[in-house]
Each structure stands twice: as structure tokens, then as C-alpha cells.
Amino acid sequence: MDSTQMTNKRAGARMNSKLDVRKMTVTAMLSAIAFVLMFLDTAVPIMPSFIKLDLSELPALIATFALGPVCGVIVCLIKNLLHLLITTTGGVGELSNFILGAAFVLPAGLIYQHKKTKKNAIIGAIVGALAMAIISFPSNLFIVYPVYYNFMPKDVIIAAYQALVPFANIDSIAKCLLLFNVPFTFVKGLISAIITILIYQPLRPLLKGNNS
Numbered sequence: 001m002d003s004t005q006m007t008n009k010r011a012g013a014r015m016n017s018k019l020d021v022r023k024m025t026v027t028a029m030l031s032a033i034a035f036v037l038m039f040l041d042t043a044v045p046i047m048p049s050f051i052k053l054d055l056s057e058l059p060a061l062i063a064t065f066a067l068g069p070v071c072g073v074i075v076c077l078i079k080n081l082l083h084l085l086i087t088t089t090g091g092v093g094e095l096s097n098f099i100l101g102a103a104f105v106l107p108a109g110l111i112y113q114h115k116k117t118k119k120n121a122i123i124g125a126i127v128g129a130l131a132m133a134i135i136s137f138p139s140n141l142f143i144v145y146p147v148y149y150n151f152m153p154k155d156v157i158i159a160a161y162q163a164l165v166p167f168a169n170i171d172s173i174a175k176c177l178l179l180f181n182v183p184f185t186f187v188k189g190l191i192s193a194i195i196t197i198l199i200y201q202p203l204r205p206l207l208k209g210n211n212s
Contacts, residue, residue: 034078046184062196066204066208072105080101081094096140125193
């Protein structure tokens with residue numbers, strides 16, 4: 001190997017090292033923002049009072065598009081690991097949140113990585129939101145709500161949903177989830193997707209580096 005090749009190899013190694021440091025830094029920053037957004041939740045009129053809307057998946061989706069789907073999943077993981085320090089569900093809520101977040105950002109990132117166009121970003125985000133909504137049904141039914149029963153009887157939970165639509169025959173948790181939680185989760189994903197599509201391009205140079 002001549003001196004020119006060695007110089008180029010060292011330069012390439014330094015560049016890769018800088019990229020890795022930037023990726024770790026941006027991932028950590030977006031994880032911190034996602035953690036903060038978990039606290040900025042709000043009640044939704046069409047949902048029972050114990051269901052809140054937050055946009056903590058938004059930074060994970062941005063990380064997915066900017067750095068790849070693995071980084072998006074890492075953001076979902078870190079925000080929930082941090083939230084474990086103040087959990088009120090013994091980690092069950094955080095586990096479910098991580099599963100849903102990963103279900104959202106993975107397909108979105110994989111579709112976008114295939115061909116990095118705005119069209120693919122939109123398609124990926126919609127597919128991710130749909131996947132998150134579908135997975136929210138078994139996640140809530142078998143993981144989250146059994147924990148809720150320790151604090152709120154099942155019939156009280158069903159009654160809270162029934163009060164929203166008195167004329168509907170809502171007599172099981174499964175029906176509650178299908179009629180309310182699944183569509184709500186899909187819309188929640190779409191909101192994060194829309195905001196990401198609107199702000200990603202202006203943020204892209206900052207996230208990926210001015211030379212990217």
C-alpha cells in the first residue's frame with residue numbers, strides 16, 4: 001500500500017469516526033426530546049380521561065429518516081428506559097410504548113431507506129402508523145390493561161368508554177380497544193408523520209451534517 005492509499009484510508013477512518021460520533025450525539029439528543037415529550041401529554045375529548053395524547057414518537061421518526069431505522073428504535077428504547085425511573089406501571093406501560101414505537105418507526109424507516117424520496121417517506125410513515133395501530137390491540141389487551149385492572153375495575157373502564165357512545169353496545173375491553181384505541185393510535189401516528197414530513201427537510205442538514 002503506497003502513501004496515498006494509506007492517507008486516504010486514514011482520512012476515511014477519521015470521517016467514519018466523526019459520522020459515528022454525530023450519529024450517537026443526534027440519537028441521544030432526540031431521545032432526550034422524546035423523553036420530555038412523554039410528559040407533554042394532553043387529554044382527548046373523544047377518549048376516556050385516562051387516555052392521553054403525546055408526540056414522543058415524533059423524534060424517533062425523525063431519527064429513523066435521518067439516521068436509519070435502528071437509530072429510531074434506539075430512541076424509542078432510551079426514552080422508555082429513562083421513563084422507567086418514574087414508572088407507575090411497573091415497566092409494563094414502558095414495554096408497550098416501546099413495542100408500539102418500534103412498530104411505527106421500523107417499517108417507516110425500511111421503506112424510506114429503500115428509496116429516499118418524499119413519497120416513500122409519506123408511504124413509510126402511513127404504513128408505520130397502521131402497523132402501530134394494529135399492534136396496539138394485542139399490546140393493550142394482554143399487556144397494558146391487565147395492569148390497569150389493579151387500579152380500576154374492568155367494568156369501570158368499560159363504563160368510561162360506554163359513556164362516550166351511550167347508544168353503542170360496548171360490553172368488552174376488546175370492543176373498547178377496536179372502536180377507540182386502535183383508530184386513536186393510528187391518528188396519533190399520522191400526526192407525528194405529518195409533523196415529521198413538514199419539518200424534516202429543514203432539519204436534515206443539522207441532523208446529518210452540513211456536508212451530507
